[in-house]
Amino acid sequence: MFGFLSDIGISRKLNEDYVGAYEDELKKIYVVADGMGGHNAGEIASKIAVDSTLDYIKNLKEFENLENILCKAIKTANIDIYNKAKVNSSMAGMGTTITACLIVKDRLVIANVGDSSCFIVKRNNITKITKDHSLVQQLVDSGSITEEEAVNHPNKNIITRALGTNEEVKVDLFTMSTEGIFKIILCSDGLTNVVNRHEIYDIIIKNNNDDACTKLVELSKLKGSKDNISVIIFEGECENDRDYTK
Template structure:
């Protein structure tokens, strides 16, 4: 069972996050996008990102090179957003993050642009797969600030890469054996800005996917998240693991 939830949060008047999933006998697709806050039409950009990526993948009949397919699907969505932004001055500069998962057979492919996250849960660990394309991450990478200082940095929401702001975009891609994974989590920074990965792990490991999504969103709001909050949780294929909850 897939858990999926997108919440406007405590402070915003509009939900600029957008989430989507698609499953059939050949593939599974899970995508989360966060329209750029403070930019025109962020909610339009995030919806196009998700819908266009899924449409591109669904228009294909063969998946011999899934890595290329996922990257090209996101690049196609980027062009769709960019072209849409040129049609109307009210949408000029619109953009969005995207983090997408494509499962083909036993491979989990994860692609991202921006600072929405993908985590994998193993029986005794949680690991962040994606790397944020953000100003703060650049400062951490250069050694200018520590990971601890990054948590409350005033510029933590400034991203350095997004869909739709240019005609071309670079996409990061990761390939993982899904048989080693218990759960996969996609989330926007409305969650990760206030909830630690250890708190995420504790909630996910003790609950079914739907309840975990609800609890993570509620915890984010309880801790004062000022952004929209979106979460997708789905199963991996890690075997021989006992679960205390009932799906």
């Protein structure tokens, strides 16, 4: 069972995040999107991103190339947002991040555009799979600032890649086996801006998915997150009796 929660947070007047999931006997798809704050219709862009991605995948019956399928789904969502903005001036420039995970049997593929994140939790560790498409990440990569300086950088929320702002979009893809993976977390930066990965690990390892989502959102607000906060947590390897708490 997956857990999810999207919260407006303590500072915003509108929740521009949107989350969604679809599961059946053949596949599982989970998506989180964070509409671009300060842009027109960010909440519309994030909803289109999630709904379009799910709609593309949920009716498919064959999954020979998971990377190609998820990439096409997100590129379709990109065009849907872009075209919607073209015909409605009040939505001009709208955009959103997206991070998604598609699981078929024991294979999973993660895709991202922007700075929403995916983490995987194993028995003794948590690993961030995605890499932010942001100005601050570019500064870190170039050696201009350190990881520690990036945490409180004033331009932390400036992203360099988004869905819907251009007719074409580049999608990062990460493929792996579910073997040995306890949980997978997708989240918006309203969580990761204030809650570190060790805190995320500690909460996830000690709680069921629904309770972990609630506790992560509560901790984000307690630590003063100024953004909307969204989290989806779901299973990796399907071993119901595996004990990861020891």
